Amino acid sequence: MSMIIEDLTILGRAAPDLMKSKMVKTFCVAGYSPSRGFIRVYPTSIDCPMKFWNVVRVPLERNLQDSRFESWKIQGSKSEWDNLDSKIEEIGTYPKKERRQLVFNLVDGCRNDINDAHRSLGIIKPTKIKGYFQEREKISESEQKTLLDFLDIPKPKNHWIKTKAEYQFIPYIKYTCSDCKSKQGYHNQQLLSIEAYEWMRKHPDNLDQLWENFRINDKDYDAYLFIGNQARRRNAFMVISILRFKKSNYSLSRTRPLIPWKKVEKPKS
Numbered sequence: 001m002s003m004i005i006e007d008l009t010i011l012g013r014a015a016p017d018l019m020k021s022k023m024v025k026t027f028c029v030a031g032y033s034p035s036r037g038f039i040r041v042y043p044t045s046i047d048c049p050m051k052f053w054n055v056v057r058v059p060l061e062r063n064l065q066d067s068r069f070e071s072w073k074i075q076g077s078k079s080e081w082d083n084l085d086s087k088i089e090e091i092g093t094y095p096k097k098e099r100r101q102l103v104f105n106l107v108d109g110c111r112n113d114i115n116d117a118h119r120s121l122g123i124i125k126p127t128k129i130k131g132y133f134q135e136r137e138k139i140s141e142s143e144q145k146t147l148l149d150f151l152d153i154p155k156p157k158n159h160w161i162k163t164k165a166e167y168q169f170i171p172y173i174k175y176t177c178s179d180c181k182s183k184q185g186y187h188n189q190q191l192l193s194i195e196a197y198e199w200m201r202k203h204p205d206n207l208d209q210l211w212e213n214f215r216i217n218d219k220d221y222d223a224y225l226f227i228g229n230q231a232r233r234r235n236a237f238m239v240i241s242i243l244r245f246k247k248s249n250y251s252l253s254r255t256r257p258l259i260p261w262k263k264v265e266k267p268k269s
């Protein structure tokens with residue numbers, strides 16, 4: 001099954017992973033389309049125009065290794081990797097003034113509601129939230145030394161990119177949802193956001209500043225968590241990105257009709 005999606009707004013981009021078959025570092029991105037609901041696309045390259053709040057047109061096909069309803073890959077991912085970025089067309093950016101309203105309309109009461117509905121992506125507005133770092137037990141040596149490190153050739157321009165497994169620390173978010181149904185009263189999830197990992201790469205001596213940058217406990221800001229589960233562990237959710245907005249004096253409303261603001265559009269069959 002394939003489709004061309006015309007209206008995908010990017011709401012999150014995870015730090016890279018190593019695709020061992022090609023020895024390239026790839027990114028998973030996720031977002032929302034008014035016509036299709038939440039969508040996840042991987043693998044994508046560092047240079048692809050699927051950046052935060054960009055609206056893109058992209059030809060997608062099903063990923064046979066991933067049966068999650070929201071998961072797709074770019075058409076020709078396998079055979080045309082070097083040419084993949086040219087297939088993505090940047091339509092524009094989502095209007096700044098309307099971003100808060102979009103995210104507000106997509107909020108679920110609890111991570112458990114998303115899980116119970118067998119959805120793999122959703123947005124939470126936490127009431128309590130705390131960020132922290134945990135030391136990685138073992139930094140992956142196989143990931144550290146990619147094939148390129150052994151070859152005596154000039155490194156490609158994006159060689160600086162580090163995969164998650166190469167970092168000494170893992171960022172985590174502990175939070176309570178607005179209508180939390182968790183027995184323990186909170187969720188504890190890894191934060192995958194490229195923003196967090198780039199901060200760690202550039203400021204290894206000032207890690208905790210990250211939480212202030214994210215404004216997660218700033219009373220002048222609203223923070224939302226864009227969360228998703230894992231392909232192999234459907235019950236394990238992670239935070240893909242932290243969306244935050246300065247509070248303003250215009251009010252948010254749920255008066256828009258549910259369609260086209262519905263969260264997913266399941267096939268009728």
Ligand SMILES: [Zn+2]
Pocket residue numbers: 109110111112176177179180181182186187
């Ligand atoms: Zn919850």
